[in-house]
Amino acid sequence: MQKISVVVPVYYNEGSLALLHQRLSDCATVQGEFAFEFIFVDDGSGDRSFQVLQEISRKDTRVKVIKLVRNFGSTNAQLAGIGYATGDAVVIISADLQDPPELIHEMVPLWKKGTRMVFAARNERDDPLSTRLPAGVFNVLFRNFALKKYPRGGFDCFLIDRQVVNVVIQCAEKNTHLPGLLVWTGFEYELIYYHRQERQHGKSRWNLTRKLKYFADAFTAFSYLPLRLCSALGVFLAFVGLVYSLVVLLAKFFGNIPVEGWTALMVVVLITAGMQLLMLGIVGEYLWRNFDQSRHRPLYLVDQVIQQPSPEAIPAPAPLGEVSSGVAPSTRN
Structure with missing residues (x-):
């Protein structure tokens, strides 16, 4: 049976995690021909996100919780989850439920047909103007001056095949822009469109400083x-x-x-x-x-890896020292 790994970077998302897990479980039930694993990467959250994830993992053996030592950024948290994923395909989705987990139902059939990458692009979004305007400017500039094949509306949620996963791990780039890296690989992709929903749980931590770094990382990585x-x-x-x-x-x-x-x-x-x-x-x-x-410093450092029922079920980190921490994480049930 083929397996699909769902990677969820978590940062101050305690309010949405239980509902997110429930909706992911419902998606796995519908996609019954596939095995699923849910990988939650706690990127140094200062709230009760890790405690909530511990409770969820005790009830669901498909859940794997990776706790990073500190906050390493959303991209590195995604790379940590990808490094620990064992599935034939990997789905990246946000923890705030603005990107509906049910997008999996549209992405998986396209992957089954042989598409190695499926991007979920936004055709509408309920975010405030202070979020929509910078995002729109970035997407236009990045598409016109960096990667011509970059989707017009941009994307954060996507499915990638194991072949693409191996390429991403092999690249092991620091300060990278993961969506741009996927487009750069040159693999053909399919687009699906969705309405990005208004945030209902918690407060966004995507402040101006993070936006400016995101902008600088993207352009320095893919444009001269x-x-x-x-x-x-x-x-x-x-x-x-x-x-x-x-x-x-x-x-x-x-x-x-x-x-x-x-x-x-x-x-x-x-x-x-x-x-x-x-x-x-x-x-x-x-x-x-x-x-x-x-300097060849690791992209992230893992503090704990939690999964039921036994430590033997936990795969080792990705073999590349730049992607995995090189530090043996503690494993708890």
Whole structure:
């Protein structure tokens, strides 16, 4: 019997976990021809998420709980779950129930037909404008300037075949953008569309800082456009400076230079200095990510792995040191 692994990154989601587990169990019942495992990755939650997951795991032997030492970010939590997944296909879904678990019923038939990747793209969303606007801008920019085949509405929920899972594990990229990485692999994918629902449980932790890092990670991982813009801006400023220098020399030659004050000089200095610092910052983003990758630190560290009924049922972490922690986690029933 083929197995489907459902990976759920968890971060301050205690209010939705019981209902999420129930809906996932209902999906598994409908998809009775497949075995299921539910992998919940607690990414350093500060609420009772881990305690709730412990209670759920005691009642359902399909549930595997991975507790990370601290918060490593949503992408790394997803990679942790993928590393521990044993299924022939892996589904990634959020814990806040904004992405309905019932999408599994649409994704699995497409996978059965041979599609290696199925993406659930949003055609509508009930999020506030402060969330919809940045997401829309990012999706447009990323599709036009990074990956042309990236779905227009973006996606966070998806199903990937074991072959794709192995590629993701092999890449072992730090500071990556997982949806972009999947599109980059080049495997053909199918799209399904859904209405992203309003959040009913808890408060989103997706603040401005995380959004900016997400934006920077995505573009530095899959586009050299920021560097090209720096080069173009540098050429433009150099050209403007050359033209202005010629104008000044001609004015000096014909004696038409008036008494100059500080205003124009300070404007030029501040603008050019600001542009230089901006370009250095962009270059620094690329250099930092290369340096971070070269240190070969693990993407995440596992504190505990919990699964019923026995420790022998728990697979070892993914063999690549960059993906798994390299630290033997404690295992509890």
